[in-house]
Amino acid sequence: xxxxxxxxxxxxxxxxxxxxxxxxxxxxxxxxxxxxxxxxxxxxxxxxxxxxxxxxxxxxxxxxxxxxxxxxxxxxxxxxxxxxxxxxxxxxxxxxxxxxxxxxxxxxxxxxxxxxxxxxxxxxxxx
Numbered sequence: 001x002x003x004x005x006x007x008x009x010x011x012x013x014x015x016x017x018x019x020x021x022x023x024x025x026x027x028x029x030x031x032x033x034x035x036x037x038x039x040x041x042x043x044x045x046x047x048x049x050x051x052x053x054x055x056x057x058x059x060x061x062x063x064x065x066x067x068x069x070x071x072x073x074x075x076x077x078x079x080x081x082x083x084x085x086x087x088x089x090x091x092x093x094x095x096x097x098x099x100x101x102x103x104x105x106x107x108x109x110x111x112x113x114x115x116x117x118x119x120x121x122x123x124x125x126x127x
Contacts, residue, residue, distance in 0.1 A: 003075045003125050007060055008033035014063040015040060015123070017051035017079070024059070025051065028067035030102070031060075032093035038077075038123040039090040049119060052079045058123055075125045082120035090120030 007013055008031060016026040027048050029040045038060060042049055052058070061074040082090060095102045109118055 003073070004033065004036070004038060006072060007031060007038055007062065007075060007125075010062045012063050012065055012067075013038070013040075014059075014061045014067055014069060015048065015079075015121075016059040016061070016074075017048045018055055018057055019051060020054060026067060028063050028065060030094055030098060032090070032097040034089055034093040035122075038125070039082075039093055040121045040123070041087065041090050041094060041118050042121060044117060044119045049081060049121070052081060052121060056080055060123060060125070077123045077125040079121050079123045082122055086122065087118065087120035090122070091118070 010031060012028050013031045014026045015029050016024045018024055025047065029042070032039050056078045057076070058079045059074050059076050062070050062072045064070055091106055095106055098105070
């Protein structure tokens with residue numbers, strides 16, 4: 001099993017982005033696999049999105065819902081913000097993986113601000 005497959009199989013991962021100062025900022029997120037990459041979604045104006053735009057360097061680790069590391073190695077990678085089509089692909093992958101709960105979260109997000117409110121993020125693990 002590759003690191004990508006291992007992390008994509010997790011219910012939650014800790015996505016760590018970095019401030020301009022280099023300070024790490026970990027955030028627990030849902031994750032899925034799509035097109036050979038790990039994908040997550042986030043509010044478009046969230047801090048992690050701003051940090052990824054400034055510096056695409058990230059780390060990904062398996063965690064629980066509260067962001068406590070659970071097992072496995074931390075994997076370094078590069079993240080990028082996706083366009084509208086890519087973001088729709090991410091929402092579909094999250095909906096498939098998380099079933100009813102995922103679809104309800106996505107529906108709530110759409111009701112609160114439409115698809116323009118969120119954006120997809122693709123993470124390519126290093127190596």
